[in-house]
Amino acid sequence: MSASAPVRPIEFRNTALGATIAVLRETEPARLADELHKMLGGMPDFFSGEAAVLDFGGLAEHPARIDWAGLLSLLRRYQLQPVGIRNLDPALVAGARKAGLAVLDSAEIHDRPAAESPRPAPAPQRVEAPAPAPLPAGTLFIDRPLRSGQQVYARGGDLVLLAGMSNGAEVIADGSIHCFGPLRGRALAGAQGNPAARIIATNFGPELVSISGVYRTFERGIPEAIAGRGAQVRLTTGQDQTLDIEPLQLD
Known part of the structure; x- marks a missing residue:
């Protein structure tokens, strides 16, 4: 009987809208740094500036605090641009907002598992409030x-x-x-x-x-x-x- 694959501390998924979802099962930047280096081969421009939503639904338990500066700096090292969070303990949301992240629990983001090696995706997610359709010029x-x-x-x-x-x-x-x-x-x-x-x-x-x-x-x-x-x-x-x-x- 083959052993099950180890659970990774971070996993990347794509969405139907093109955003990258970073599913976090660990929040300590030092521990995530080793995993990202192995996953991405140390390539500093792997994601080429793609936007990402950080999903904390995979945490076994939520930490008392998150080092937002260290976490975001680590992800940006690989040219990933975190723009929002979801499934985060409400006690930690204020810190996420202070770090410049949008709360997107109500956003329509449908993710699908990525391949063994994550693939970069071009565009970020949508948001909530109803709004008029954009003009052809994109405004x-x-x-x-x-x-x-x-x-x-x-x-x-x-x-x-x-x-x-x-x-x-x-x-x-x-x-x-x-x-x-x-x-x-x-x-x-x-x-x-x-x-x-x-x-x-x-x-x-x-x-x-x-x-x-x-x-x-x-x-x-x-x-x-x-x-x-x-x-x-x-x-x-x-x-x-x-x-x-x-x-x-x-x-």
């Missing part, structure tokens, strides 16, 4: 205010918010995000790993902004020069990727 227009708890995802293009969004709302776009109203809540642009994406708002006041997986939070408040004013967020590439936030001249 999604939202002409109503987004309330707390609502999520909108512009797959494959830009997102334009004509009426702004409230704290607790979340918007994700593969391209740029343009907000002609109060920008509150969480705004994640370049979700597929596009470093050229930008976030532009006429009234800047978000809880979190992210471009291509690089994020910034504002627990200590918005800088006075841009609080409630027009501002632009873009990613500075180089040895160290950082988010630059600068005032917009709207006059």
Whole structure:
């Protein structure tokens, strides 16, 4: 009788929508690093910037805490861009949100097992809130205010918010995000790993902004020069990727 295959601490699956699902049975970055090196042959660009949803449903028991900085850094080492989580203990969700990850338990993501060696997948998942169909050019227009708890995802293009969004709302776009109203809540642009994406708002006041997986939070408040004013967020590439936030001249 043949022995059953060992259970891997991490497993990758593809979805019908093209996202990569990383099923985690271990959360310690050091332990996962050895497994990823064996699985991916040490290839630092294996995933080529694909977006991923981290699925914690495979954990035997949820840890007291997760080293989000270490975990995300490890995955990005292989050019995987984590954009969301699902099946996570509610006690740990706040930490995931602070790390710039969307909560996607209600998202329509149907995964299927990948082959023995994971195959990269091109596009991230969808999200929750109902929205008008995108225009052929790939731009999604939202002409109503987004309330707390609502999520909108512009797959494959830009997102334009004509009426702004409230704290607790979340918007994700593969391209740029343009907000002609109060920008509150969480705004994640370049979700597929596009470093050229930008976030532009006429009234800047978000809880979190992210471009291509690089994020910034504002627990200590918005800088006075841009609080409630027009501002632009873009990613500075180089040895160290950082988010630059600068005032917009709207006059």
